[in-house]
Amino acid sequence: MRALLSEAPGGPETLRLAMLPDPVAGQGQLLVRVKACAVNYPDVLIIEDKYQFRPPRPFAPGGEIAGVVEAVGEGVTGWAPGDRLIAMLGHGGLAEKVLVAADKALPLPPGRDFAEGSALILTYATTIHALLDRGRLQEGETLLVLGAAGGVGLAAVELGKAYGARVVAAVSSEEKAAVAREAGADAALVYPRGPFDKDGSKALAQQFKGAVGPDGADLVYDPVGGDYTEAAVRALAWEGRLLVVGFPAGIPRLPLNLTLLKSCDVRGVFWGAFAARDPKANAEHIRTLFRLWDEGRIAPRVSRTWPLEQGAEAIAHMAARQAVGKLVVTMD
Structure with a gap:
């Protein structure tokens, strides 16, 4: 072979x-x-x-x-x-x-x-674990998805909508924004390419805040990392949650005073370890994914x-x- x-x-x-x-x-x-x-x-x-x-x-x-x-x-x-x-x-x-x-x-x-x-399996099982187990996503909450046109990003858009969230997709091009909207995103924004200086980081945070609205994002799904993470945390709501999924833009350095000021949580997502430690819960998620797939709510x-x-x-x-x-x- x-x-x-x-x-x-x-x-x-x-x-x-x-x-x-x-x-x-x-x-x-x-x-x-x-x-x-x-x-x-x-x-x-x-x-x-x-x-x-x-x-x-x-x-x-x-x-x-x-x-x-x-x-x-x-x-x-x-x-x-x-x-x-x-x-x-x-x-x-x-x-x-x-x-x-x-x-x-x-x-x-x-x-x-x-x-x-x-x-x-990988993208959707990672994402359903992230949103439900780690993020505790509730119907009506605002979900900001970074890298929303990638595999896990689109999974987060689709599953976010399936569970009743308002989904804001953040992407790096207009083409990707169109893809995210097709997947069900309620809004999409195009961010510039990092890394960012101090002014650029502030501008990105303002862009995120403008997209999620004055109350902030209840949940941020972050498979990107790098300089995007701090800007996204600045757009979190009071007691919001940041899901750490991946770092293709680099491992971020996050000022922890932001977590105090917003009383927010930073939560890691390691689906492989979760599946090994709790196979029954993972199997239930897989059954849910097959049902949503059959219903056409994810694809x-x-x-x-x-x-x-x-x-x-x-x-x-x-x-x-x-x-x-x-x-x-x-x-x-």
């Missing part, structure tokens, strides 16, 4: 397409022919050894896949060759075949294509696909913060 391998720490240009022996399904495992693998920001970090986990090399990046079962390992029930599934792997998905723990696989609903299926937006041999370009596109919606590598 072919696989796109990271053999040494570095950027997407260091990845190499290689031939490897086909894996063999062991106890409790499924051998899956990958049809599509979504690309996410952790794929940018993991090949540079900047992610929370550092798998032994060589390894293929790619944390979420959709595919077809080719073989069933010993002790597996409920799955058969030919079944379609989606699964979270952590890494390894940019390969033609992978092993998946049978108890971690999810059936891909009839009528859903592989690209869309591969783009569902992964796959904006672009690449073949496996060009998978490094997909990761480079993500690293450059150019993604609108989800980026997917397909195997056929």
Whole structure:
């Protein structure tokens, strides 16, 4: 089988397409022919050894896949060759075949294509955990979403609306603003590109305040970081909550006096650890996501696909913060 391998720490240009022996399904495992693998920001970090986990090399990046079962390992029930599934792997998905723990696989609903299926779990499961468990989002609250046209950003827009929030989308271009509005955002603003000096940071805070209104944002969903975080905190309401989701613009330095003045909370979001620590709660969220998907209230937006041999370009596109919606590598 072919696989796109990271053999040494570095950027997407260091990845190499290689031939490897086909894996063999062991106890409790499924051998899956990958049809599509979504690309996410952790794929940018993991090949540079900047992610929370550092798998032994060589390894293929790619944390979420959709595919077809080719073989069933010993002790597996409920799955058969030919079944379609989606699964979270952590890494390894940019390969033609992978092993998946049978108890971690999810059936891909009839009528859903592989690209869309591969783009569902990470962004939406992260976001539903963020908004409901960490953010305690309530109907009628104002939700400010940074990076609102990316994968997790659009998920936050859709889920925010599904749970009755007024959603303000913050994006970096008019094109992305249009995408966020199509996803249901009540308002959208286009912010300038950072980093910002002191005056620029104040201007950005004023832009956020003007968009969310005089009472401020009850909840900020921040998958961007960098200089955007402080400006967003300045736009929080009294006892508002900031959700720390990611840092593609850099790890922010936040003046803690702001949290005192607004009596606000800064709350971290680590979906992977949550899913491992509370699998029952995570499974309930996944069931909710499948219901909302079936009802048409959420829908992964796959904006672009690449073949496996060009998978490094997909990761480079993500690293450059150019993604609108989800980026997917397909195997056929």
